[in-house]
Amino acid sequence: MELIGILSPMSIMLCFLGVLIGIIFGSIPGMTATMAIAIFLPITYALDMIDSIGLLIGLYVGGISGGLVPAILLNIPGTPSSLCTTFDGYPMTQNGQGEKALKVGITASVIGGLLSLTILYFFAPLLASVAIDFSSVEKFLIIIFALTIIASISKGSLLVGMFSGILGVFISLIGTFADNNEMRLIPPGLEDQLVYGFSLLPVLIGLFAIGQMLIEAEEGMKPATHQNIELNKGEKSKFKFRVFKNQIVNLCRSSVLGTFIGILPGVGGSAASITAYSQAKSFSKKPGNFGKGEPEGLIASESxxxxxxxxxxxxxxxxxxxxxxxxAILIGAFLLQGIEVGPLFIPTNPDLWSGIIFALILANIVMFALMFFSIRYFAKIVYIPKYIIFPIIIVMCAVGSYAINNGVMFDVWTLLLFGLAGYIFMKIGIQIPPFLIGFILGAQCEKYFIDSLKGSGGDLTIFFTNGPVAIGLWVLIIAALAYAIFDNLRSKKNETREAA
Amino acid sequence: MKNIAWMTFIVMTVLLLSACGSKSASGGDSENSIDQSRVRVVIGSSSTGGDTYQNAEAVSRYLEDGLGTNMKVDAIGAVKAFDELSTAKDDGSTVMFFHDMAYLGVEYGSFKEENKLENWTIGPVVAINPGNAFLTSGDAPYDTLAESAEWLNENPEETITVAIQAGGVSEIVFDGYYLWAKEEFGTGVSDRINVYVTGSQEDKNQALWDGNADIIHGSIGSNSEYTKKGVEDKIKMKFLGVTASERVEGYDIPTMAEQGITVNGKEFTFDKEFFFLMPKEVDEEFATKLDQAVQEVVDMENYQEDLQKNAYITNYIPAKESTDYLLEKREEVNQIIEEAPDLDKIAQ
Structure with a gap:
């Protein structure tokens, strides 16, 4: 009943509406939770703060969760943070386990959301205090740790995977170097368009969606291609909550990792799911199944x-x-209402704080209910013939790309350019997931590297002498790399044995 | 399930229609009404949490009624905003809202020369953010900017690093502080003032907490929460001075001028002002109506109260005076920029 006392019926309805709209935004390739909140931000001025919170939290949770639908069904990450969901989600769909994959993803999402909410409620001030002790040195090492996944997801050749990742990092550095406002690496004539570099979303969906469609178009599209996929192929493909029985540790570890990386300002959501996926693979009893439709990987990414x-x-x-x-956009909503968000926010705004917590609980439950019970309708996308669904996806991708920076036509060209690049990459063997991980994390990696050196006066030893956390992170990085190299050698040996 | 889908659709449609209804019902003053049904306001910041967005959003919200149109604020960042303005139609359907960085960026070389003030029609000045300030850690051995330079003078082994963003308001106010320290105490002190060039306010705060900077540029709006009683020592900050010409009501923070900070014999102050820019050949009728509507808005108590929530104040300078006003302000800062240190040389 306390829920009704703090959240008005209006805010509950707005939260419900926010989740629904958020799911739609997250499901459309190119549209994100960030975009949904930015669009609805001006409307919040006309609402009470608590109603605004209901709407915005709903959009946030719905937007983050919706990304799994196209990732699993179409191999297109709806949002950057669902990139790793494609690694096992889409293979599950191809194996006739599409509905199961969606339900596993949704359940992992709601558990991840509720676990992080519990951590938020009980440990917020304490964890925030720990987070500011993470200087640029530790943040740089966390990014490097996330980058080590490139080694473990490189299929076939480790060297080619690393090359793809480094190419992604290189492309991410195109634009303006913020410290001196100098442009760099920009091809002549494109200075105006690339002053801020390539936008992430058009690159992501261009490489995944357009590139893949070009490959399939080349092979020819039979009208009934998609109808060959079954959503529930046999008894094994039915979703049962039992699938989580051996996944408690994975679920908790991935949710806590996601929460912790979320706490670190500037590190971002993509790094959260990438690191969790990498860890799930390292600790798994069957790492060889990762990337082939293993629910464990899907659970890690989504939680x-x-x-x-x-x-x-x-x-x-x-x-x-x-x-x-x-x-960052949510701050705007608070400021529009004249509410300062700072270290004293929780003690000075107890009602608002409770409202946020209740809105998060409600949004997660609504998200679960809306998605879990309606997913069989969403999942029918795979039955739509490709010659109908592909043009629709291309139009949505183009609209999403145009809208992501409030109407920049160059972002649509970026989408098409990287679509073509994706097609070429697949032809010549450059691996797209490592490239994207390099692209997503490259600019942050550089920023924290430079910031660390600025703080140390150019002394490179700072990365080894900054305290026990830095040392701990080095141990994790080396262990992850050693494991990836060992795993790569082992699978090569297996392949040779099988060939013989 | 079908019923739920229909119910949701109906609720969404009703909400959308009621939102549209409230806009169109607001109507507009027939004298000031413009022809466009929609005006796009591009701003020089890509953040929706900063002072540019807040000021643009507030003035646009009130102008909608005055102009009888819908206004949409797009936070697309300075370079893209200038690009949009350069290709915009002359009918006023796209205008830009920004602050002094519009010309400071050109003078510091962050923006292209073709974006200089002379190439636009300058609209009215609308508001001031008087809260631009310098801050330091709660336990720093000085309480004002002037004292920080004196402290350097008394402690020849020490240095001070100031976190700023290159090419904008924070650089010009840092230049003022640096040149005064040089003039007052000589190069023995100014040579020990370094800069830590970084981007967002969060980065500057983190630089202070990491110990990579001793002083940061910030604002009352963004930083006052860290200065309050009860904040943990580790993140506690204190204001060293505001850069505006007058103190901000409700805050006991001295201005730089009050602290005796001068450049070339003149008191150093810098008011961060927000104004409209329009295409060079913008329809005169539109420009006049916008100016009149802004004049009406700044007199509205509700608008003033909205600005007050975030410690901003109205500051209307009519369009016919704003060009000369801003060009003169630019001329003054140019003298400072000419004498200012090269950031590359004093960067940490």
């Missing part, structure tokens, strides 16, 4: 990216520092 929702709110509400780009 981590929803774990981020509570995590990113921790520095926002305890320090006034947004944990990711979406919470």
């Amino acid at each position: 981590a990216n929803n774990g981020l929702t509570g995590g990113a709110l921790i520095p926002l509400l305890s320090l006034g520092i947004p944990g990711d780009s979406t919470t």
